[in-house]
Amino acid sequence: MKRIEAIIRPSKLEEIKQALKNNNINGVTISQVMGCGKQLGWKEYHRGTELITNVLPKIEVKMVIEDSKVEEVIEIISSIAKTGEVGDGKIFVIDICDCVRIRTGERGDEAL
Template identity: 60%
Template sequence: MKKIEAVIRPGKLEDIKETLSNFNIHGLTISQVMGCGLQKGRKEYYRGTEVTLNLLPKVKIEIITKDNHVEEIINLIMKEAKTGEVGDGKIFVYNVEDAVRIRTGERGESAI
């Protein structure tokens, strides 16, 4: 099993959710996060003073999936999230040792 974490622009969330749903990928966790990278933030003025905001709002999508679905999910997310501009986000893939469905006690891939 693998865990896919995608950190994306907030405006792309609905498109990605819809695309994943169309491919029968329904189990995901969404978090609102803040982050910085090459996008470097933006400057705003607060009471006449310039303030640099380098932490920008992002959305993190977490998906646990079978090993053979990883590339398909990555490609779906990339297709919907890519604008070609700095700040499109990142995708990370981790190994998952085990999963347990609390309701039934199922373990491993049957729990996801």
């Protein structure tokens, strides 16, 4: 099992959610987050004073999936999220050693 954590632009969320649903990828957690990478934020002016904001609004999409679906999920997310501009985001793939469905006690892939 793997956990996929993707940091994406907020404008790409609905299209990614629909594509995952269309490909029977379920069990997604979505959070609004703030952060920066190479994009480095932006400058604003308030009453003539320059304000530098070094974090930007992003969306974090997390899911735990079977190993066999990893490349499919990466392709779905990256093909939709990619604009070619700085700030498109990142996808992290993390090993998961076990999963337990609390209600039934199922473990491993059956618990997903």
